[in-house]
Amino acid sequence: MxxxxxxxxxxxxxxxxxxxxxxxxxxxxxxxxxxxxxxxxxxxxxxxxxxxxRPEAPRSAPNVVVILLDDVGFGATSTFGGLARTPNLDTLARDGVRYNRFNTTAICSPTRAALLTGRNQHQVGFGNLQDIAAGFPAYNTIWKKETASIARILHDNGYSTAAIGKWHNTPQWEISSAGPFDRWPTGLGFDHFYGFMSGEDDQWEPHLFDNTTPVESPQKAAPGYHLTSDLVDHALRWVDEHDALAAAKPYFLYFATGAAHQPHNPPAEWIARNKGRFDGGWDRYREEAFARQKRLGVIPANAQLTPRPEGLPAWDSLTPDQKKLYARQMEVYSAFVEHTDAEVGRLIQEVRSRPGGQNTLIFYIVGDNGGSAEGGLDGSIANEAASGTGGQVGVAAQLAQLDKFGGPDVANHYAAGWAWATTTPFQWMKQVASHFGGTRNPLIVSWPGHTDAPSAVRGQFGHVNDIAPTILDAAGIALPDTVDGVKQIPFEGRSLVPTFTNAAAPEAHREQYFEIFGNRAIYRDGWVAAARRPYLPWKLIESGLSVYTSDPATDRWELYHVDQDYSEANDLAAKEPAKLAELKAEFEKEGLRNGVFPLLPAPVGAPSLYDKNATRFAYQAGIGQLPRNALPDLSGRAHRFEVDIKGDAATGSGVLLAEGGRLGGFTLYVKQGRLVFENNAYGQAHQTVVSDAALPSGPLTVAYEYAPDQPSAKGALFNPSVPGTVTLYVNGKQVAAGPVGKFLTAVGAYSEGFDIGLDRGSLVSGDPAGQARYTQPLGEVRLLLK
Incomplete structure (x- = not known):
């Protein structure tokens, strides 16, 4: 039986x-x-x-794909007049509809929060970047339960959901294996997540998560690896698995590239295709792009080209070395955009060819803000934190490594002049939410049979918070009153569906405020009032906390009638004082309603993964890839690391501990019996201190101690790297000492972490002994702050 x-x-x-x-x-x-x-x-x-x-989606509800690029200005792509050749985007634009008055928030995390919720970024808790949370509800980066994501709403209505690529919307202190995970993508409505959690990541050797589990560096297993290609492959694999297992359900795919954020890492063959294309410089770029934009019809015929902002040099004023360097920087950036176009084009073509591909609604947002000036006036070959920690280098040092641009040995970023050029025809760039150079990005929507009359550009004012209500409108799903028992606040965005087939549809989004770092503006019925902060966007990190000290009440307000002045070229503040006063009052009302005030809340006192009052920390052997914020920032700070070796120290070799990666950090390892400390300054200089004798037999304790030459400067967002002395110890006895310059920890590479017994991320050391697993058992590791 x-x-x-x-x-x-x-x-x-x-x-x-x-x-x-x-x-x-x-x-x-x-x-x-x-x-x-x-x-x-x-x-x-x-x-x-x-x-x-089980919940079922409405009959004929479309699949939805939302594509978001990073740090691509309005005038970067050929589709909108730029020099980066984007044939796949051109094709999508011909088949779909183009929007030329669509806006983001001017920076990464807030744009994504508004995109994924349909609310204003302050309502979600992202009035600022994930990296610099402040202690007010609108700025604390804690996703509010009353602003459920579009993924959660679709999931509850019968959709499968996935987020692939850049996230950047989980509190810093919750990004670890300890969780909690309710504000990770998989806790906010996505069935699956594959990507990175920080604001930037390496294209060659990224730091990825599969749902909430760290992924071993894919580059080590696949030489020739590139992150954008991997993300496309993973997205298509998810779609195919969905079709095999849940074909009756529609799906929502949120695909956010790391491109074209710094570091600019395109394959070398794409760089070669751009050689010599930018020798004319950024002033000529603006003029030529402006002319092309008018020919393409993506800006009005009466639009004006705005002048170069004060502080950016004219191209003709530069030295030959500067021109050579800056032109190369833009060749690499253009190649990055072009490679991204090819890979995202592959995604779109494959999705369209799958079952249900013709009933797939695609939103392609070409950038989450304007071009980025965060490389500084000269550009950079170190990462974003470099300008605040001492890693910036000038023209000569960059020229010496020109042949490495785009590759894994540098984290190159273009000069600020190119950020301005790629926002043609507008003023300013990323961070500057007061002006369209920071907020205006192209949008293309394609839905076969539903986006008719594609040749007509849509000129209705739009905002990134319009995407979520548009998706629900197209799918025939209502915004729920409650999610998990929490009453939901209404959408701030408006559906774009009426504009899909009618270029003359009435403007539904009639009012919208903007604010990032105190740069602020408000749009209402064709007018914009704007106030820009006095700091320059290419000096944000370098300026440190001083950005938060000047009084916003002293900022000068400007006024533009953007229905008639598309590019904000003519300031009418003196001529229309009543209209300016009206809009300033409206901004204050909207600011109070949305939690924008107080302006410029300083990013201090956020929760931490470690006890900020502690001076002694202990770790057990074998742990690895602790996030950089699981330890204090040791740059420029006196400290001591001790490692207990339980096995026979005389026969051991390999990594004892490491923090950071190939673009910055330090490691302590054993090579040929000797204790070695290696300092990696932004990938540009490696310094070692080596013990004068081999380690003795048996168990013992080794240590290094760092003493800075001078106290750390105050007022920086990060501790600056400063020269100092590293001393090595064996069982408490000094065995070596030597100078190091620009000592820094994992802050030199945002996504790198701390490891014991093996350097698990990208490798701090170029020495094989500094890359290998330690061969003897280890005991406790202790960090002592001085």
Missing amino acids: TIFRRTLLLLSASSVSLATPLAVRAQTAPGGSEGFTGKIAVKRADSVPAFPR
């Missing part, structure tokens, strides 16, 4: 052995089965089974 038949007999016997039947229960059953629609009785014959009904 089979187990199945025996079970049926037992169940049957049980159902007839009770003499007194109980009342039939429906709807609610024991064991927490609320919502049960069958019947439960003592007798099986009187019972009716019923499984919970």
Whole structure:
């Protein structure tokens, strides 16, 4: 007799052995089965089974793909007049509809928060970047439960959901294996996540998560690896698995590249295709792009080209060396955009060719803000934190490594002049939410059979918070009143669906405020009032906390009639004081309603993964890839690391501990029996301190101690790297000492972490001994702050 038949007999016997039947229960059953629609009785014959009904999407609801690029200005791509050749984007634009008055928030995390919720970024908790949270609800980076994501709403209405690529919307202190995970993508409505959690990452050797689990560096297993290609491959694999396992359900795919954020890492063959294309410089770029924009019809015929901002040099004023360097920087950036176009084009073509591909609604947002000036006036070959920690280098040092641009040995970023050029025809760039150079990005929407008359450019004012309500409108799904019992606040965005087939549809989004770092503006019915802060966007990190000290009340307000002045070229503040006063009052009202005030909340006092009052920390052997904020920032700070070796120290070799990666950090390792400390300054200089004798036999304790030459400067967002002395110890006895310059920890590479026994991320050291797993058992590791 089979187990199945025996079970049926037992169940049957049980159902007839009770003499007194109980009342039939429906709807609610024991064991927490609320919502049960069958019947439960003592007798099986009187019972009716019923499984919970899964949510179903409305009939014919489309698949939805949202594509978001990073740090690509309005005038960067050929589709909108730029020099980067984007044939796949051109094709999508011809088949879909183009929007030329669509706006983001001017910087990464806030744009993504507004995009994924349909609310204003301050309402979600992202009035600022994830990296610099402040202690007010609108700025604390804690995603508000009353602003459920579009992924969660679609999931609850029968969609499969996935987020692939850049996230940047989880509190810094929750990005670790300790969780909590409710504000990771998989806790906010996405069935699956594959990507990186920080604001920037390496294209060659990224730091990825599969849902909430760190992924071993894919580059080590696949030479020639590139992140954008990997993300496309993973997205298509997810779509194929969805089609194989849940073909009856529509899907929502959020695909956010790391491109074209710094570091600019395109494959070398793409760089070669751009050689010599930018020798004319950024002033000529602006003029030529402006002319092309008018020919393409993506800006009005009466638009004006705005002048170069004060502080950016004219191209003709530069030295030959500067021109050579800056032109090369833009060749690499253009190549990065072009490679991205090819890979995202591959994604779109493959999705369209799959079952249901013609009923797939695609939103392609070409940038989450304007071009980035965060490389500084000269550009950079170190990462974004470099300008605040001492890693910036000038023209000569960059020229010496020109042939490495785009590759893994540098984290190159273009000069600020190119950020301005790629926002043609507008003023300013990323961070500057007061002007369209920071907020105006192209949008293309394609939905076969639903986006008719594609040749007509859509000129209705739009905002990134319009995407979520547009998706629900297209799918026939209503915004729920509550999610998990929490009442939802209404959408701030408006549906773009009426504009899909009618270029003359009335403007639905009639008012929108903007604010980032105190740069602020408000749009209402064709007018914009704007106030820009006095700091320059290419000096944000370098300026440190001083950005937060000047009084916003002293900022000068400007006024533009953008219905007639597309590029904000003519300031009417002096001519229209009443209109300016009206809009300033409206900004204050909207600011109070959305939690924008106080302006410029300083990023201090955020929760931490470590005890900020502690001076002693202990770690057990074998842990690895602790996030950089799991330890204090040691740059320029006196400290001591001690490592207990439990095995035979005389025969051991390999990494004892490491923090950072190939673009900056330090490591302590053993090579040929000797203790070695290696300092990696932004990938540009490696310095070692080596013990004068081999380690003795048996268990022992080794240590290094760092003493800075001078105290750390105050007022920086990060501790600056400063020269100092590293001293090595064995069982408390000094065995070596030597100078190091620009000592820094993992802040020199945002996504790198701390490891014991093996350098698990990208490698701090170029020495094989500094890359290998330590060969003897290790005990406790202790960090002592001085």
